[in-house]
Amino acid sequence: MADRAQPVRAGAGIVAAGLVAAVVLGALGAVFWRAGGGVSPGPADWAAVRFTVLQALVSATLSLVLAIPVARALARRRFPGRGLLVTLLGAPFLLPVIVAVLGLLAVFGRAGWVNLGLGALGLPPVQVYGLHGVVLAHVFFNLPLATRLILQGWAEIPAERFRLAAQLNLGPAEIRRLLERPMLARIAPGAFAVVFGICLTSFAVALTLGGGPRATTVELAIYQAFQFDFDLGRAAFLACVQIALTLGAALIALRLAAGEGFGAGLDRPVDRWDAATWPLRIWDAVAIALATLFLVVPMAAVAVEGAPGLISLPASVWRAVLTSLGVASLSLVVLAALALPMVAALSTGRRGWIDLAGLLGLAVSPLALGTGLFILLYPLADPAALALPVTAGVNAIMALPFALRILVPAARGVVADHGRLGAQLDMGRGPFFRLVLLPRLAPQLGFAAGLGMALSLGDLGVIALFANHEAATLPLQIYRLMGAYRMEAASGAALLLMALAFGAFWICDHKGRARAVA
Amino acid sequence: MxxxxxxxxxxxxxxxxxxxxxxxxxxxxxxxxxxxxxxxxxxxxxxxxxxxxxxxxxxxxxxxxxxxxxxxVAMLFQDGNLFPHLSVERNVALGRDPRGKLDADTRATVARALARVGLDGLGARKPGTLSGGQQSRAALARILVQQRPLILxxxxxxxxxxxxxxxxxxxxxxxxxxxxxxxxxxxxxxxxxxxxxxxxxxxxxxxxxxxxxxxxxxxxxxxxxxxxxxxxx
Missing domain, CATH: 3.40.50.300 (P-loop containing nucleotide triphosphate hydrolases)
Incomplete structure (x- = not known):
């Protein structure tokens, strides 16, 4: 269809995409320039690289291996609460890392529930710091994601295939060979790459559960180069390493693309006549029960451990709450200002570099981006004074790829369905955007806004680089309370943060859905 | 011609x-x-x-x-002739002011057009709540207010x-x-x-x-x- 017959134009979207590209590439340029000053990497740096790759490999492998039986069980069983459980699998994506870490510590930590039980049985305690702590947290976050990605693969096998298999009296082994293995061979590599990429950029987990020469990720090493030595050259070198790692993983993940796990239709189980045997039922029940416990118990622990601390939260926490809400709101405004014009531009089916600019957030890690921005801003202004706006901006850039994934397909649908009528009526791009595109996208806008808010509220990354001791977002304040061994206050604040993140998501998502009309 | x-x-x-x-x-x-x-x-x-x-x-x-x-030209397509999230009145009004303004003058014109096609008093409804025939009438009411000399x-x-x-x-x-x-x-x-x-x-x-x-x-x-x-x- 001719371009003039489209009621949306690309101009503003090109500007927004250019802005994102300028910020990200500018920051990268600054990193490369600063790293060029003859920094020679020491053994500690290489140890960080080795640890980063090792923990990401182990985390991704474990997440995938554990996700397959859970996804298979969810795909072939119906039970009350199944839909809720599938929804719950999306929760870790919104859960602030620092909150999850506190929950995991409450369960698996030195004085946690598991060790209390082991102690009662006279067994030695488990240790949660170091490699296995980092892996534990990563599996907690990524097992649900991997489960959703693989469940999508199962949902994409047409129900007719299973009917045909039942008609031919194929047993579970044949079905595994004929239907499930080919699907897994297609889906699993992409899911592995996604989880691997996420674990590569791990900062907050490594900050709280790792550390020390034997459990430092590159992201953490960047932070330490700032915090301990204020060695910008070394930070920049490490940022280069991190960028190479992230970019490599992102390219692999894009090549093996596995969908994004937001997909609809995951709540629809398929009749499976082959799986009606008792051993398989028990196996599936165990898989589902264990996964649910692993997912729910740490979150419940946050609530249980946090509730007593809620009543006596220090004033610093309430200040941090206000700061966090301010940062998240600003981040949402920036996200909307970037995403909406890009969505309009991409809604006509146009691809190319606008799309690519939107993905830049996935290709750089927050701390590498933060390092670059620090190098750029340091000569101009006091970084601490800019901590909050920079954090909001970086959060928006990081949330942008997800927002675009959610919005662009829906926007393409709107333009395909209503673009001709808009053009026929001579609506022009402004009225079409305001009267048709935005209202039609209400559910997706609510979902994306909720995601952006929750991600920003829970983010503990760039803020740690920029903030001085006065300003703190809630996650940073919780980390400081943990560092000061004020665990009761930290747990109370964590419960508050969890409620804020989930609450913000729920409100936005709910508002969007309520606006949606037939 | x-x-x-x-x-x-x-x-x-x-x-x-x-x-x-x-x-x-x-x-x-x-x-x-x-x-x-x-x-x-x-x-x-x-x-x-x-x-x-x-x-x-x-x-x-x-x-x-x-x-x-x-x-x-005013054209009616096989489907999608109304925006489903806008009321019938707003849908028809777009034929007169595509920027979506709804002043008293436009409202009166729209009301006349709706009466003309037999949809008197249904302006506040969303298209989804109308029958197929009523939806067609609403689209025709918009054609009416568009006042274009060629209808397709x-x-x-x-x-x-x-x-x-x-x-x-x-x-x-x-x-x-x-x-x-x-x-x-x-x-x-x-x-x-x-x-x-x-x-x-x-x-x-x-x-x-x-x-x-x-x-x-x-x-x-x-x-x-x-x-x-x-x-x-």
Missing amino acids: LWLDDLTCQSDDFRLRADLSLAPGGITAVIGPSGAGKSTLLNTIAGFLPPASGRILWDGDDLGPLPPGKRP LDEPFAALGPALKAEMLDLVAELARDQGATLMMITHDPEDARRIAGQTIVVAEGRAASPQPTVEVLDKPPPALQEYLASSA
Whole structure:
């Protein structure tokens, strides 16, 4: 269809995409320039690289291996609460890392529930710091994601295939060979790459559960180069390493693309006549029960451990709450200002570099981006004074790829369905955007806004680089309370943060859905 | 007057030639086998497809450089003629002010148009709460307020039952006559053409023929149309 017959134009979207590209590439340029000053990497740096790759490999492998039986069980069983459980699998994506870490510590930590039980049985305690702590947290976050990605693969096998298999009296082994293995061979590599990429950029987990020469990720090493030595050259070198790692993983993940796990239709189980045997039922029940416990118990622990601390939260926490809400709101405004014009531009089916600019957030890690921005801003202004706006901006850039994934397909649908009528009526791009595109996208806008808010509220990354001791977002304040061994206050604040993140998501998502009309 | 001056329409790898003119004020049916290019022809006139060659003239002005909304054309599509999230009143009002303003003047015009098509008092409803026939009426009310001299119908009533479809055709014919508008309508059903169209354009074998009186075309169909009419009878 001719371009003039489209009621949306690309101009503003090109500007927004250019802005994102300028910020990200500018920051990268600054990193490369600063790293060029003859920094020679020491053994500690290489140890960080080795640890980063090792923990990401182990985390991704474990997440995938554990996700397959859970996804298979969810795909072939119906039970009350199944839909809720599938929804719950999306929760870790919104859960602030620092909150999850506190929950995991409450369960698996030195004085946690598991060790209390082991102690009662006279067994030695488990240790949660170091490699296995980092892996534990990563599996907690990524097992649900991997489960959703693989469940999508199962949902994409047409129900007719299973009917045909039942008609031919194929047993579970044949079905595994004929239907499930080919699907897994297609889906699993992409899911592995996604989880691997996420674990590569791990900062907050490594900050709280790792550390020390034997459990430092590159992201953490960047932070330490700032915090301990204020060695910008070394930070920049490490940022280069991190960028190479992230970019490599992102390219692999894009090549093996596995969908994004937001997909609809995951709540629809398929009749499976082959799986009606008792051993398989028990196996599936165990898989589902264990996964649910692993997912729910740490979150419940946050609530249980946090509730007593809620009543006596220090004033610093309430200040941090206000700061966090301010940062998240600003981040949402920036996200909307970037995403909406890009969505309009991409809604006509146009691809190319606008799309690519939107993905830049996935290709750089927050701390590498933060390092670059620090190098750029340091000569101009006091970084601490800019901590909050920079954090909001970086959060928006990081949330942008997800927002675009959610919005662009829906926007393409709107333009395909209503673009001709808009053009026929001579609506022009402004009225079409305001009267048709935005209202039609209400559910997706609510979902994306909720995601952006929750991600920003829970983010503990760039803020740690920029903030001085006065300003703190809630996650940073919780980390400081943990560092000061004020665990009761930290747990109370964590419960508050969890409620804020989930609450913000729920409100936005709910508002969007309520606006949606037939 | 609409003049298709040696026009070639193109959609994907498919071409249609048309060299004909329509006198103002009449109703013309466009009939022919599926895939012959009836929709392509109307979409080209409306400005959704650029012509491969030739010109489209309205009262001597070349419509070529004009985007769809700036042409003297009001068009109804097979579906999606109303925005489902806007009330009937706002949908119709867009025909008068495409920026969506709803002042007292516009409201009065819309109310008159709704009354004219038999939807009195239903302006506040969303299209989804109306029946299929009522949705068609709402779309016709918008055509009414658009006040464009050329109305194109790409089978907007195809999903309605035969009695309702006949009712809509009569209504649209009446509205077009009142406005003095030129009406072109695609149809699959020769009876539709007989019902309201004085003349008919046959689209077949890559060509849109000059309009002929409908009765003649249907009683003595050209070979290109014979097979189609026989198979649909």
